[in-house]
Amino acid sequence: MKTAGVVGAGVIGACVAFCLAQRGVHVQCVDRGRPGELTTEVSFARLSAFQQPTCARFELSHTGMLEHLRFARQFEEAPWWHPTGSLAWGEASESPSFAEVVHRLGVWGYRAIWCDAVQVNREWESGIAFPDPKTPVVLFPDEGWIDGPRLVSALLEAAQKTGFLTLWRGAVEDIEVRADRVVALRLDSGARVEVDAVVNAAGPGAPAVAAMLGAPMLAGIATRSSLVLDLRTDGDPVEHVLRGAKAHVRSAGTGRVRVRSEQVDARLPAGSGFEPGDEITKDLLERAYRTVPALESSTVERSRLGTAVFPADGFPSVGALPAVPGYFEAFANSGITLAPFIGRTLATQIVTGEVHPLWARSSPDRLRATS
Numbered sequence: 628m629k630t631a632g633v634v635g636a637g638v639i640g641a642c643v644a645f646c647l648a649q650r651g652v653h654v655q656c657v658d659r660g661r662p663g664e665l666t667t668e669v670s671f672a673r674l675s676a677f678q679q680p681t682c683a684r685f686e687l688s689h690t691g692m693l694e695h696l697r698f699a700r701q702f703e704e705a706p707w708w709h710p711t712g713s714l715a716w717g718e719a720s721e722s723p724s725f726a727e728v729v730h731r732l733g734v735w736g737y738r739a740i741w742c743d744a745v746q747v748n749r750e751w752e753s754g755i756a757f758p759d760p761k762t763p764v765v766l767f768p769d770e771g772w773i774d775g776p777r778l779v780s781a782l783l784e785a786a787q788k789t790g791f792l793t794l795w796r797g798a799v800e801d802i803e804v805r806a807d808r809v810v811a812l813r814l815d816s817g818a819r820v821e822v823d824a825v826v827n828a829a830g831p832g833a834p835a836v837a838a839m840l841g842a843p844m845l846a847g848i849a850t851r852s853s854l855v856l857d858l859r860t861d862g863d864p865v866e867h868v869l870r871g872a873k874a875h876v877r878s879a880g881t882g883r884v885r886v887r888s889e890q891v892d893a894r895l896p897a898g899s900g901f902e903p904g905d906e907i908t909k910d911l912l913e914r915a916y917r918t919v920p921a922l923e924s925s926t927v928e929r930s931r932l933g934t935a936v937f938p939a940d941g942f943p944s945v946g947a948l949p950a951v952p953g954y955f956e957a958f959a960n961s962g963i964t965l966a967p968f969i970g971r972t973l974a975t976q977i978v979t980g981e982v983h984p985l986w987a988r989s990s991p992d993r994l995r996a997t998s
């Protein structure tokens with residue numbers, strides 16, 4: 628493999644491009660926007676396996692979290708990586724109950740430390756308002772968050788330094804296949820970029836890129852929208868990632884906090900082409916204030932609707948599509964958590980043909996089956 632095209636420079640495309648360049652493959656990475664500015668930018672970007680409902684999906688996310696440590700250690704500094712740990716507590720009405728979820732995670736080998744609200748306020752986070760001093764809280768010490776755009780720019784810069792990466796600004800409009808092999812990318816500028824293989828890492832654009840090759844994704848594709856607010860704060864009121872019963876809150880760098888809420892997201896209409904009204908924004912702000920009262924003096928810096936697009940069965944689509952030699956897919960939910968692991972293992976597969984066993988249920992072929 629001499630030259631690989633990577634369509635999309637979000638967190639997944641950047642990880643794949645970096646790992647390919649490290650292995651001496653010439654990478655032609657194309658993005659129609661600013662690298663990292665789409666889903667990766669608006670993401671809550673928590674490193675976590677908490678929400679995974681099955682052992683197989685947990686295993687993937689847990690591996691992805693651990694890979695971030697290994698990844699960060701390749702760099703002298705990793706300013707994008709915030710291994711803060713997270714604090715979580717639930718609501719009595721949740722089903723399955725918060726305690727059941729934590730128990731299941733423990734059985735699967737996830738580190739979780741039970742404590743209570745008083746201990747959290749005394750030892751770690753004095754600014755959280757809990758419903759009751761006895762509220763059971765769990766510390767997940769291996770969780771944290773990632774500054775996605777910062778990771779993307781660090782990877783692209785490092786890959787460019789190897790001399791094996793060329794970055795293109797433009798939309799891929801077609802993928803040329805000759806004698807059943809991928810041979811070139813066609814950009815909206817008219818440029819033709821020769822490649823021996825292509826990786827579809829186009830995030831929400833991945834189904835459209837797959838369709839260019841006559842390999843449409845026929846199985847279910849899910850979308851999930853979330854209202855995300857960035858607040859400007861006096862000082863830094865939280866250190867850990869908080870998965871509170873009413874809102875999720877984390878630092879977003881000095882003097883900034885990012886918030887979202889599952890209950891608020893459940894009120895959003897389906898699809899992505901709408902503006903969340905003032906009432907929904909107010910609901911999210913109030914939930915954030917009830918979680919961390921100091922946020923009442925913050926100001927809203929940005930309000931955005933983030934939409935994730937991913938295979939509906941919850942597994943990523945990672946690997947080759949045998950029907951189109953030279954075509955590889957890297958399309959996932961929880962992409963922040965999984966990106967470095969996808970990058971390393973997919974680059975290995977492209978160079979050596981070796982498929983990592985954890986991708987057994989993530990083959991792109993399954994998205995082409997009609998039932």
Ligand SMILES: Cc1cc2nc3c(=O)[nH]c(=O)nc-3n(C[C@H](O)[C@H](O)[C@H](O)COP(=O)(O)OP(=O)(O)OC[C@H]3O[C@@H](n4cnc5c(N)ncnc54)[C@H](O)[C@@H]3O)c2cc1C
Pocket residue numbers: 634635636637638639640657658659660661662663664665666667668669670671672673674675797798799800828829830831832833836851852853854855933934935957958959960961962963964965
């Ligand atoms: C609100 C929200 C919260 C989330 N929270 C978490 C979380 O806590 N933890 C977690 O692990 N994950 C989370 N996710 C999911 C995670 O953010 C995504 O899985 C991940 O960012 C996807 O990265 P990506 O590189 O695939 O896509 P993107 O970041 O969307 O990048 C795709 C890139 O492809 C480019 N592109 C598309 N089509 C073309 C084309 N034809 N030609 C050229 N370029 C093209 C786009 O311009 C874009 O830059 C969340 C997502 C959302 C929306």
